[in-house]
Amino acid sequence: MTDLHRLSIREITEGLSQAKFSSRELTEHYLKRIEKIDAQVQSFVTVTPEQALAQADAADTLRKSGMANVLTGVPIAHKDIFCTQGIKTTAGSKMLDNFISPYDATVVAKGKVAGLVTLGKVNMDEFAMGSTSESSYFGATKNPWALDHVPGGSSGGSAAVVAADLAPFATGTDTGGSIRQPASFCGLTGLKPTYGRVSRFGIIAYASSLDQAGPMARSAEDCAYLMNVMAGHDAKDSTSMEKDVDDYVANLNGTAVKGLRIGIPKQYFNVAGLDADVKARVEESLKKLQDMGATLVEIDLNMTEAYVPTYYLIAPAEASSNLQRYDGVRYGYRCENPVDLTDLYKRSRSEGFGPEVQRRILIGTYALSAGYYDAYYVKAQKVRRLIQQDFLKAFESVDVIAAPSAPTTAYKIGASLDPVEMYLGDIYTIAVNLAGLPAINAPVGFDKDQLPVGLQLIGNYWSESQLLSVVHQYQQATDWHTQRAAIAEENA
Template sequence: MSDLHRLSIRELSEGLAQAKFSSRELTEHYLKRIAKIDTQVQSYITVTAEQALAQADAADAAIKAGHATTLTGLPIAHKDIFCTQGIKTTAGSKMLDNFISPYDATVVAKGKAAGLVTLGKVNMDEFAMGSTSENPHFGSTKNPWNLEHVPGGSSGGSAAVVAADLAPFATGTDTGGSIRQPASFCGLTGLKPTYGRVSRFGMIAYASSMDQGGPMARSAEDCAYLMNVMAGHDAKDSTSVQKEVDDYVSNLNDTSVKGLRIGIPKQYFNVQGLDADVKARVEESLKKLEEMGAILVEINLNMTEAYVPTYYLIAPAEASSNLQRFDGVRYGYRCENPVDLMDLYKRSRSEGFGTEVQRRILIGTYALSAGYYDAYYVKAQKVRRLIQQDFLKAFENVDVIAAPSAPTTAYKIGANLSPTEMYLGDIYTLAVNLAGLPAINAPVGFDKNNLPVGLQLIGNYWSESQLLSVVHQYQQATDWHTKRAAIAEENA
């Protein structure tokens, strides 16, 4: 029973079904690990031990009565951007440090309906704006592979809990790479679905036209199990698409790597700042896929230089609109002893929001202001369409597109990257969100400092099954996804 955290989702599901252990025993195992290890990793903002044990007992009763789903009784961690009824939902911000949601996000509600057990809510960059999870209010989450390094962001807490075996899988969100980059930094598999595939209802908004929830786990198979729960139309989300949902688990072997045409954008491998070890590991993984029968095809993605400036006009513009609701009046942080209404607004927002959030609000407000709207925001939206067309043209000749997930491995905590340096670190991930495409990160090795490297595969619209299948077959031929950080090997 001491090694339950080493089991895959399929093995955990089978173990519960065969009564090898109970959901309460499994939940207690993870709670003990959290109590012992998370003091070092600092991944959880809120641990819901009492509620988790109650859910575990209910799951055990459902299993005994024969009413269980495949995932009934399995523990999960939720990024603290998903609203959870009766549990604090902070979005990683002082602004919402006292917010108890009166309802569940659809992703959380679907998890409950499937019998998942919520262990707690995990740390993140404030309002999902960042790439390091160095949170100014809740502290810096550590990378389990090296506690002196960041886990990535903004879903850094979600990546860290899985990499440290403090949850078997976790939910994340991806607005510009916030699932794929931390998955890369922590040696995990993470899927950003097609925009509209997973409901955004109850997910605190950053940039509404790009935000998308997705699964983070050790393997493509584990992600597929969670996607089966998360995906699907939701009438509460006007951007949710009415499209039949695949059985992602059953489809894991449906895509043959043999004959698969993988596009290699030459612009991506000539980016200034691409680390030599990252480039080498990604190229080795592509060579492995080629040995498995894939066909590598050089392609051009001519809009590459436009990704960062386009994203950092549109996303902050949407953020400035979404975050104007946090004004100190209705809910959330309110400054003490305001002298008048204007003082209440100013101090509540300046005290409640961190530096990076304030920076993006200011950039977005400027881009939307009179006199600049056409010059910046409208032009960025036009370029966004050109970026989408660039990808669609490439998909006429290839099945998937390969790239690094990030140009480097995990930064050191306190590296104090300039905003420009941090934004350029998203060069490989931003375009996927601008175009609304699905993409997945797969671990493919380590750099000279034993920090994980990730390969990103980008698919055409609604090709989540294909991406999961390709990575699953790659993972049947390699063992990078089975590697564990030393801290994950500690027993509770």
């Protein structure tokens, strides 16, 4: 029973259904690992052992009664951007350090219905704004592969908790790459679904037209199990689509790699900052897919240079609007002894928000201000449509589009990247959010420093099953997703 953390989701569900171990034993195993290992990784903001064990006991009772779901009793960690009833929900910010949510996000509520056991809430960049998880008020999460490196962001805690085997899978959110980039940095599989596929209700908003929740796990198969829980229409979210949900697990072999047309955008592989090791590993993975029967097709994505400026006008503008509500009046951080209402607003916001959040609010407020709205925000929305059309034209001749998930492997903690340099690191991920497309990261090897490298596959709308299936078959033929960091090998 010392290696329960090495089991896949399928192996966990089989073990639970065959009574090889109980949900309580499994949950206790993970809680012991968290207690022993997480001080080094710092992935959790809040651990909920009492609630987790109560949910595990309830799951075991359901199993004995024959009323269990497939995932009943399986532990999970939630990114601390999902509201959780009765548990602190911080979004990694001092602003919400004292916020106890009165309700569950739809993704969390669906997890409870499925019988998942919540181990706790994991760290993230403040309000999901960042690529390193260093902007969190609760300190930087470490990359389990190299503790002096970042796990990526903003879902860095979600990536680290899985990569360290402190939870079998985790929820993440992706506004501009915040699932795919940390999955790449930590050697995991992470899926950003089509916009509207997963409910945003109860997710603390960053940029509402870009935010989307998705699963993070070791393999495409593990992600498919969680997608079966997360996906579907929700009347509480006006952007949630009324569209039939696939059985992602049943469809894991549903797409033939033989004959699959994979688009290779020549602009993506000529980016100035693309690391040589990253390029080599991605090209090796594409060669493997080619050997499995896929066809590589060179394509043009002519709007590539517009990705970063377009995203960094639209996302901060929406953030500026969404974060107006944190005013020190209704909930969240409130400054001490304000002299008047203006002082309350100014000091609550300047003391409650960190530098990166303040920077993006200021950029967004400027872009939305009188005299600049048409020149910046409206123009960015028009360019956004051109980016979407660029992808749709490409999908007329290919089935999926391949790219690195990030131009480099994980940065060192404290690396002196200026904000613009950091934003340019999002070049491969942000266009997917601007267009509302689904995309997945798959681990495909390591660089010279033994840091993980990720391949990104981008699909057309509603093609999550196809992406999971292609990566699943790649993972049947390779073992990169089974590689584990040294810290993950520690037994509790």
